[in-house]
Amino acid sequence: MSRIVQLTATRRSLVTPMLFSALDSGLQAHLIRISRAREFADGQIIQQRGDKADGFWLIEHGAVRVGQFLPDGEFRAVALLGPGDSYGELAVFSGKPRIVDALSRGESRLRLIAAKPFLDALGNYPASSRALLGALSEQLQDTLSILAGLRRGTNPERLAGLLATMAGEAPGPAGVTITQQELADLLGVTRATANAALRELQQRRLVERGYGTIRIPDRDALAAHAMG
Structure with missing residues (x-):
């Protein structure tokens, strides 16, 4: 019997660890508790390149296509993410505008983890800070490996x-x-x-x-x- 692989935290187009999953479970629960849930229709824009990085997104239900709109209006996806995945953390850390667009793939529900409460709370969880560094390093290594393979x-x-x-x-x-x-x-x-x-x-x-x-x-x- 074959397994049907959906776009989940471990079965997606990217195998690198999501940064949210590296956080202490207590910090995860706290951030979810104070976050705001939003629902999106199929094809609806979730974020756009150039937007202020006021937080990062955690996918609770459905899937998200992350990429960029081309000059002719066509959307070019670079990653498919599913429940349990998060994205946008790097923009929060850098304090710079977002560099990718994101579209809902089917109906989806996401939580916006606000930047300031996240950064403030992170200071109380030193182990999570170290775990984030490890996850970031693995993301970079895997991204370089994927790029080399695609070339x-x-x-x-x-x-x-x-x-x-x-x-x-x-x-x-x-x-x-x-x-x-x-x-x-x-x-x-x-x-x-x-x-x-x-x-x-x-x-x-x-x-x-x-x-x-x-x-x-x-x-x-x-x-x-x-x-x-």
Whole structure:
């Protein structure tokens, strides 16, 4: 029986740890308690590049596409995030305007963790400060690794690496819920190019395509193909 991989804290397009998850559980509970929940419709803008970083977002329900709007109005996603994920913390720490746009993928519910209460409370949790440094270091290392992987190999190999990452490391078949346009955005190619790469992986029997879902019979074989 295959696992259907939704966009959750451990099954998303990015495998780096979210900073909120590194915080002490008591601090997490406190921040959630004083935060404000907001609901968004499918495609609704959650934040825009250039906005003041007045806090960061914690996803409670649904999924979020993070990326940037291009000059022609097209949205180019760079990450897909799901329940339990957080984003926007780096803008809070830097005190600079946001550099990414974010759109709701389907209906979603998020909490805005205000910047000042977060930074004030963090001072009372020194262990969380150290944990954040560790999570930031891992994020940077993983981001550099992902960038290096996306710059080498053929498009099918790059796609294989992306899908293997999203499938996680658990043994057995898995499924990734994602559209072809989202795959194209994450790879930085056209939808036609992503579809051709996906078709090649299917011909090699490394993936099976369904409606909005890509089934992966053998994650290790897919990861091996990504290495070229």
